[in-house]
Amino acid sequence: MRLLRAIFVWCNLFGVFELSFGAKERNYEFDVEYIYKKPDCLEHVVMGINGQFPGPTIRAEVGDTLVINVTNKLSTEGTVIHWHGIRQRGTPWADGTAAISQCAINPGETFQYKFEVDKSGTYFYHGHYGMQRAAGLYGSLIVDLPKSQREPFHYDGEFNLLLSDLWHTSSHEQEVGLSSAPMRWIGEPQVYTFNFLYIQKDTSCSFNLLLFY
Ligand SMILES: [Cu+2]
Structure with missing residues (x-):
């Protein structure tokens, strides 16, 4: 019995040691700003992170x-x-989440988000203030299993899809329309974006599908 208990304690200790030994701290600097981008054939002001739209992938x-x-x-x-x-x-x-878990970060200020990712999966991050997600503030967040663990299925490759839509009117114009009386509906988006690919719905541009980079 004493031997069993010793083995149990040893395994537990080893497990804790392995967890803390393998875990890493990953640091990112995100500068949120409005930038000019041409997600389709028209130039738009979108929200970007470090000059990128969509924002950088966190892995x-x-x-x-x-x-x-x-x-x-x-x-x-x-x-x-x-x-x-x-x-x-x-x-x-x-x-x-602005006004729920924190006050919005003021212009010129920096807020540090520090948290543990405790479950594997394909997630995303996005702006949670006003219409900022619709303006383009989003990106992928992928949490892999530790290398010591196997995924329960086989696959040949991995392709991360980040779907969104885009309007030719600015998010500010949309916001004013939605809060007007009578409300002005924003209508259907003009563009669907798939990571760096997009599909344009109208035919005023000379192409419908283009590789973004
Ligand atoms: Cu969300």
Whole structure:
């Protein structure tokens, strides 16, 4: 019995040691700003991160801690980023929902999000203030199993799909229309985006599908 208990304690200790030994802290600097991009054949102002639209992909392993310093480089608006699907156990203040878990980050200020990713999956992050997600503030967040664990299925490759839609009117114009009386409906989006690919719905442009980069 004593031997069994010793083995149990040893395994537990080893498990804890292995978990903390393998987990990493991953650091990101995100500068949120409006940028000019040409997601279709027309130039638009979109929300970007570090000059990219969609924002950079975050990739981590289960047990890792993400440390993301988000700097608001917008001149007149607050911003936050919500980590969609992340459980935020023990870190509810890092959930990134304006007026719920935090005040919006003021222009020129930086907020540090620090949280653990405790479950594998394909997630995404997005702006959670006003119409900022529709303006383009989003990106992928992928949490892999630790290398020591096998996924329960086989596959030949991996392709991450990030779907969204895009209007030719600005998010500010959409917001004013939606809150007007009578309301002005924003209508259907003009463009569907698939990561760096897009499909244009109208035919005023000379192409319908284009490789974005
Ligand atoms: Cu969400």
